[in-house]
Amino acid sequence: MKGRATVTALTIGMLVAGLPAVAGADSDLESRVARLERILSSQTISNLVLQVQRLQSDIDKLRGRLDVQQHEIEMLQQARGQPASGSGATAPPAQQDEGSQPASSAGDTDTAAGAGTSSGEKALYRKAFDLLKERRFDEAVSVFKDLLAQYPKGQFADNAHYWLGETYYVKQQYPAALGEFQQVIRRYPLSPKVPGAMLKIGYIYYEQGDWARARSALQEVVTKFPDTNEGGFAQSRLDRMTREGH
Numbered sequence: 001m002k003g004r005a006t007v008t009a010l011t012i013g014m015l016v017a018g019l020p021a022v023a024g025a026d027s028d029l030e031s032r033v034a035r036l037e038r039i040l041s042s043q044t045i046s047n048l049v050l051q052v053q054r055l056q057s058d059i060d061k062l063r064g065r066l067d068v069q070q071h072e073i074e075m076l077q078q079a080r081g082q083p084a085s086g087s088g089a090t091a092p093p094a095q096q097d098e099g100s101q102p103a104s105s106a107g108d109t110d111t112a113a114g115a116g117t118s119s120g121e122k123a124l125y126r127k128a129f130d131l132l133k134e135r136r137f138d139e140a141v142s143v144f145k146d147l148l149a150q151y152p153k154g155q156f157a158d159n160a161h162y163w164l165g166e167t168y169y170v171k172q173q174y175p176a177a178l179g180e181f182q183q184v185i186r187r188y189p190l191s192p193k194v195p196g197a198m199l200k201i202g203y204i205y206y207e208q209g210d211w212a213r214a215r216s217a218l219q220e221v222v223t224k225f226p227d228t229n230e231g232g233f234a235q236s237r238l239d240r241m242t243r244e245g246h
Contacts, residue, residue, distance in 0.1 A: 120150070120151075121147065121150070121156060122156075124146060124150070124151075125156040127143050128147060131143060132163060137170065137171055140167055144163060144167075145164070147160050158187075158188035158191040158193050159193060161181075161187075161193075162181070162184050162191075162197055164176075165177045165178075165179075166200070169200055169203070172207075182197075182201065184197040185198060195221060195231075198217060198220060198225075199221050201217045202214050202217035202218035202234060203237065205217055206237065206241070211246040214241065218235075221233075222235050
C-alpha cells in the first residue's frame with residue numbers, strides 16, 4: 001500500500017508540474033488563432049475595398065456610355081421633329097467672354113433656317129461622334145479639334161468641348177479634361193452641357209485627391225441643379241466622400 005501511495009503521489013506531482021506548460025501552450029495557441037483572425041479580417045476588408053473601387057470605376061464608365069446614348073436619342077428626336085429631352089436643367093446665367101456665344105445642344109442644331117449650321121460642321125460633328133461611339137478616342141479627339149478650329153463659334157462648339165472633356169476623362173488625362181469642361185462652363189453658360197461639365201469637374205478633383213475642390217464643385221452641382229440626374233450623381237459622390245472620411 002505504501003508503495004502504491006508513493007507512485008500515486010509521484011504521478012500527481014508530475015501532472016501538476018506539467019500544468020503550467022499546458023496552460024502556456026493553450027495561451028500561445030489562442031494568440032496564434034487571434035493573429036490569424038486579424039490577418040484574415042484585414043485581407044477580407046482589403047478585398048472588399050478593392051471590389052468597391054472596381055465597381056465604382058465600372059459605374060463611372062457606364063455613366064459615360066449613358067451620356068453618349070442620351071446624346072444619340074436627342075439627335076434622333078430632333079431628326080424626327082420631336083423636342084430634345086435634354087437634362088431637365090437650366091444653366092445659371094453668367095457673363096460671357098468677349099467673342100464667345102452660347103451654343104445650343106445637339107438637339108437644337110437642326111432647327112429651321114435660323115441655326116446657321118453649315119453642312120460641313122454637321123458632317124464633322126457626326127464623324128467625331130461616330131468615332132467616339134466606336135471608342136476610337138484618339139481619332140475622335142482629332143476630329144473634334146478640327147471642328148472647333150474650323151467652326152469656333154458654331155452650333156456644336158459646346159458639345160465638342162464637352163465630348164473632348166469626356167474623352168480625356170475616360171483616358172484619365174485629367175488636366176486636359178478639366179480644361180475642356182471649364183471651357184463649356186465659361187464660354188457657353190446657357191448650354192445644357194453645363195451641369196454635366198460641372199459634375200465631371202467634381203469627379204476630376206476627386207480622382208486627383210483634391211478633396212476640398214471636389215466637395216466644393218459637387219456641392220455647387222447639388223445646389224444649382226437639385227432635381228437633375230447630375231444633382232443626384234453629385235450628392236451620391238458627396239455621400240461617398242463622407243463615408244471615406246474626405
